[in-house]
Amino acid sequence: MPVRKEKQTALVVSKKKSLSQRLAKDIRRNWILYLLMLPGFLSLVLFKIGPVGGMVIAFEKFSAFQGVFGSKWVWFDNFKRIFQDPYIPKVVINTILLAVLSVVVVFPIPIIFSLFLNEIRTKWIRGTVQSLSFLPYFISAAVMVSIMATLLSPTSGIVNSIIRSLGGDSINFMAKPGWFRPLYVILEIWQSFGYSAIIYIAAMMNIDPSLYEAAEADGANRWDKMFHITLPGISTSIIVMLIISVGNIFTVNLDRILLMYNPSVYDTADVIQTYVYRIAFESKGFPDYSYGTAVNILKSVIAFILVTTVNKVADKFAETRLF
């Protein structure tokens, strides 16, 4: 019998077509679907995957005139410079602190918000609150920072007016290094929590209503339902969002930082992106695109390692993974 089984397996293997043959067959069968996929696929290749090839300039002394293929190849010189640059540790620390604060403080806010919003029974109130929370997402960084600067103005801002009316002295919040990170995080929450909350609210819509009915029958109160049904019900979305957040840990909002930037807060506000921007684009000399790209590649590699690690951890402890 075992001999016969082996023969059968061999027959199946020999009959199995190659990937290209199978793909060709699938394309013939579902050509309309493939045709509809074509624009998206081309867009992905031309504008997402293709430009990644340009990152090869990190290994070159890039000149726009000589191009990617003609510029001098310098191997890892730009990467060596990163590790020899005495200023890099400072901007890396600033970036990580800002990013960790963003993840730790910003990440839970939309979850809490959506949990409470879900408890509101009046539909129009829930809808209005949700829409209002979503609005700041569409406001540009320049306007957001201007609003904040106006509110915090030491001479005419409402915050300082309150401080003065309580007997205190005006504080120029925008010029205090210690206030830079809290203000950045507050803006991040203000701008993004409504958007993130939509994802959690959408996940809550998929929770089976019979679970709530059963819990009510068992005498569960609102808190019990929130912590024992709603929260576990959206845990997959939370983990996916957490993995994405960790992947973006080095991606701070450059526009916002540049707008909040001033000599008084350089100590805390100077991050990898602002440093690279100064070297690559604001340079008084010849712009150093290669060095800027090298820093960004290193940043991406670290982010990739972090995402993979968190993905593994999530898979191990929460049985949920992004990829």
Add this chain to the structure above:
Amino acid sequence: MKKKLISVILSIALVGTLLTGCGGQSQGSSAGTSGTEDTASDAADQDETAEDAGSEEAGEVTASGDNSYTMFMRNTYVGWIRELNWYDVAEEKTGIHVEYVEGPDEFADVYAEVDQRIISNTLPDAVMTKLAQTNVYGPQGAFVDMAPYIEKYAPNLQKYLDDNADYKALVSDENGAIYGLVKESPIFQDFLGYRVDHLEKANIDADSIQNVEDFTEAMRTLKEFYGKDNPNYYPLTGRECAIRFAAWFECLSTVSAEESHGIYTSHFKDYSFDIMNENAYTMVETMKTWYDEGMIQPQFAEGTFTEGDWESDMINGNGTFFYDYYNRAEWFMENGGPDADPDYQMGVLGNFKDASGNIILGAGTCKYNEECVTAINANCDEDKIKTILTFIDFFYSQEGIDLANYGVEGESYEVAADGSKEFIVDYAAEEAKPEGEKKWSFLSDRFTVCKPVDNKAFFQWNADLIADACAKYMTEDCVRTGINLSYTAEESEELSNLIATVFDAEIAGIVSFVTGNTELTPESWKAFQDEMNAMGLSRIEEIQVEAYNNTYGG
């Protein structure tokens, strides 16, 4: 079948839309191109002007073929050019028409677009770029070596090169090649503007303010006088960064064949300082006193006061002094000062004096502006190069110099009996004309065309308040002229990276001392100096000395 047809049409439409965005590179890449999409809207008007010009002044010469060329330039500059009467006369006289391709407004974006145009092979015939770019791209073959063509087609420019060894040294590489022509700039310093009426009401004699100590004492009196009723009053105000008073303390950054102190590159005038100079400690100490006693606008000292905030403060009487662009005092007179207060009157104080009574030099601009460089696309043929250089050469002829600095005799100026030229058009009336309207204007601090600058004309072309102050304080006795330095590509790269780190760190450190975030003691100051040297300040100084010797053969 219907569904299939719709699917195919949709897919094709989407792919078509997608690929349209990829664009092409048919424009501007070769000699003889006649503009790009940016110039299209203006082309008709300009062609008309040029054709008129051709028929009147240059016989059969018209603004087509080799009598026109395209040039990429920052959009603000293009706007200025289009308003200038004298520029139109120059096109008439040469019979050459330039079609400008407008770039972005931000300087960094302009130079980035030059890179993009080089990559995509869409560079027009000529381009306004910066010396750091022409120094690298020129030898690589992106730009024409103009040296032989200047000799052949531009006699006036050649004479200018021969007469100005510093200019020739700056624009030529080690092989004598010239890839970019640097714009000449007027030489001027910032002025200490003040409210004359404020000082009078507080019984302060402006002439008695001769040095920083007098100035501090005057501010103390003003604070006492105006500050008691106005909590928002600070005698000294300004915009953006307050680390701009180093000249008063004689601690400017410097460079010579032997040594260099502080960051001189790009900061020979604005934000020029040397933290290793012992007077720098005094400067920070004094600024801290101003800050602690409420004599300097705190947001200005902290670096968060915008231009709008400052202007508003000066107009509304919340400030008395500022140290800024030379003609700003007049700007306040013209932009709401007297409307806000009938007594409003601005004045300009002269340079401070040192302990021995000698005038302390203010930090002046360089004679050549390395950020405004004209280069020619290497794809241009000789006819096109000739056209471009002929047009530029005109501005180096006596006729061109007179035209660009004074305009047309009888229309904008007249010659006095002693041979001097005097404007006969009114500065205020001309400069007040709405944006886009043609006018006589001779603001040579603006980049319009590559040309020599007549400083006398530049200073004369101001309101009386500023013209008088310029006559007194824009002299060699008062202004330190900046020195242009030429760097190799390697030096330029290293220097740029170091400055990107050190300059901001220096500013942040000084601001921190002034505002009290860091305690100012000789020990903490020494630690700050050491930190800056470790970050690369000393290396910057070394490179600057090397560059000085490379440029001027020290």
